Amino acid sequence: MTIIFNKIKQLRKEKGISQQALADYLGxxxxxxxxxxxxxxxxxxxxITETSNFF
Incomplete structure (x- = not known):
């Protein structure tokens, strides 16, 4: 599971998305x-599914 967590953070930073923006999308x-x-x-x-869909 570590890979999933690290990938979320990595993708979010690469795309310049704030934690707040992603959290809002995920509810x-x-x-x-x-x-x-x-x-x-x-x-x-x-x-996990909605995060996948977001990216």
Whole structure:
């Protein structure tokens, strides 16, 4: 799963997207996205799917 978390952060930064913008799209708090990116929280299947669709 580490690869997924690192890839989210990497893609977001490469595309110049803020954590807040992605969190808004996903319908979650920015702090939740931060926890996902820093491997402190496991995202649901919905979050993984919607993140995939976003990128």
């Amino acid at each position: 979650i708090e920015r702090t939740s996205l931060s926890k996902i990116e820093n491997m402190k929280y496991n995202p649901s299947a919905r979050i």
